[in-house]
Amino acid sequence: MSEAIMSMPPTPRLWLLGQCTLELGAEPVELCHNGQRLLAFMGLRGRVCRTVLAGTLWPEATEEHARGSLRTALWKLPRTEPALIGRCGEALVVSPALRVDVHELTSTALGVLKGCEPSVCEQPTLGDLTGDELLPGWDENWVLVERERVRQLRLHALDALAEVLTRQGQTALALEAAWASVRREPLRESANRAVVSAHLAEGNVHEAIRHYQVFRRLLQEELGVEPTPLFSGMLPVHRTDPCV
Known part of the structure; x- marks a missing residue:
């Protein structure tokens, strides 16, 4: 043998x-x-x-x-x-x-997005969902399409992982997952909502309000729009004004 x-x-x-x-x-x-x-x-x-x-x-x-x-x-x-x-x-x-790293990433990300709540020992790490982009520097159309698919899959999986970790009470890890998504796309509201959700789960209302205000100002400066009612509704209306 x-x-x-x-x-x-x-x-x-x-x-x-x-x-x-x-x-x-x-x-x-x-x-x-x-x-x-x-x-x-x-x-x-x-x-x-x-x-x-x-x-x-x-x-x-x-x-x-x-x-x-x-x-x-x-x-x-x-x-x-x-x-x-x-x-x-x-x-x-x-x-x-032939083992291909993109398929392994896809499998991990889809496992998170299916909504199952694995045990702590089975939870994917941030390293499983982050890392280098697909074929950086390649500009052929078929690469650009696949690169955007992988980018979106990662972002959705990081948002979902943050939600799962928050529900499990692992708020510090939830914040790490949410921030990993925010760093990749600062104007992505779902990622910023995940940050606020983790803060609220910890009882850190001030941190949650402060993050919302920072995101709101960024959104106004970059896009000239307000956060959605879904986001603003997470916090008391009178506490979300940037002047507070």
Whole structure:
């Protein structure tokens, strides 16, 4: 059994949050530029028609040249068993063995958003929901769409995690989750409501009012609007005026 374990191929892992990196076991593997783009796109989508893939990655080339560039990029990928990208008819599919960090983040975030209340020991940490953005510096349209999807998913998950922690009485951790969301998007009202909710749960009414006032001024200066009635209704009306 020990020999069988030793002979198992290293688990391939693809990092897309931050710099695009492929690891086989613990060793990073050098990829050419087109190899990075190919693995990143396939890692995000999982299964793609060859024509769609070629046209997306090489949009300015003719179909013939785009498909030729795709064949070259596939040929230059590291040889693994099973292959990182396999063929299923006219589609290309990612190997089930390839672990992609974005999917792990997505799974964690969706678990929080489903509304279940896990035990303290099962609670995801802030590190599970924060970190680098998706492929920073890449400006292709398909990356921009996926980057915004991941950004929104993170923000919603952080807001939800703050709410769960507040209900569980873990207000200090709730504030950390809420502030992580606020730092990413200061004008996001739901994140700022989560901060106020945690303060109120602790009985720190003054802190809650002060945070509301700071957010209200920021919203007025940046967008010229007021917080929603849902937010202002969390605090006594006569205590939320910025002059108080």
